[in-house]
Structures are given as C-alpha cells and as structure tokens.
Amino acid sequence: MRQHKGMRPQDIVILLKIVILGNQEWQFQDLARSLFISGAEVSESLNRSSLAGLIDYNRKRVNKISLFEFLQYGMPYVFPQSPGRMTRGMATAHSHPIFLEKIISSEIYVWPDIGGKDYGQAIEPLYPNQVKAAKDDPTLYEVLAMLDVLRTGRSREKKIALKYLSKLLLHDLSREHKEDTDSEGITW
Secondary structure: OOOOOOOOOOHHHHHHHHHOOOOOOHHHHHHHHHHOOEEEHHHHHHHHHOHHHHHOOOOOOEHHHHHHHHHHHHHHOOOOOOOOOOOEEOOOHHHHHHHHHOOOOOOOOEEEEOOOOOOEEEOOOOOHHHHHHHHHHHHHHHHHHHHHHHHHHHHHHHHHHHHHHHHHHOOOOOOOOOOOOOOOOOOO
8 A cells, every 4th residue: 555645634733743842852652642643643744744844854853934834825725624513612713712802703613522611613623632632732722723723714813823823933932922012913
C-alpha cells in the first residue's frame, strides 16, 4: 500500500503544539500523550510536514513563516468547515472566550462533546481527540479556536485570528501573552 504524503488535519495541530512548547525539550511520545494520538502517527505526521517544508529535516524546529502562510492562505481551502447541527460541546471559533469582547455574534460554534457546557452549531474538530487535548492545554485550545475562525469565519474575524497567530508564530510569544492594542483597538 502506498503511503499518504499529503497533509492531514492533525499535522497542523502537531506543528502548533511544537510551537507552543517553545524551547521545552520534547519527544514524539510527549506529543502523542498530550494530543491523545499515537506515537507512530506523530512520526508519520512530522515526516509529511518535513516533506512540505513546514518543519526541519531533524523534525524538531517548525518553519514558522511557512506555517503561518499555510494557515493564512491554505486553511480555509484545505480544511474548510461549515457549521452543522445543534449540539452540546466546547466553544470554538468566534465563540471561544478569548473572542467574547472582540466579536459580537448570536451564533455559537462548538466542538461536539457530551460533557460540554455550551450549546451551538457543531464544528468538526481537526482530529478525533482534539477536545481532550484542548481541555488539557488552554493555549492549544485558543490556537485551535483561531484555526476554526480561519475555517469558518468572516473577514474581520479572520483578521483578528491572524493577528493572534502572527504573534504566536512570528514573534515567539509561545505561552507568554503580552497585551498589545492594534489600530482597531483590539487588545491582545
């Protein structure tokens, strides 16, 4: 059987988790445990990402500029998502708490989760155990919600998400959130 060499949704999550970890040492099994996927899948994912030029040949350092460009221009086309049925779940996209003061919307988007406290339209997670991983890592949760904005959002929402992702990827903020106000009065 021929090996699949194209990007898969979890590849983006794995790369972003590496960025979030910053200078912390990690092994494939560390990523696997924190993202609730197998070590073999992490290895295969990093091979695909290396082939795509999104991580170095040692599979340790993410090419942040290329990743940001992929998120900005590719995410809505490669991994598009339309809101689905009403369900209980975990708030995502513009419904994530980080957006509450920045975007006013009557629509609520959620990742389906039987234990979720929100009720809204379903947004399919990028991979099956994404909700578990997001519950364990608030920074990952924020970043994944931003990705859902890119997959589902309107122009202004996408601009806000891209500003946040730009700071994470291009300005090495990692887990340190420094407040900044942009020209539209949006504070980060």
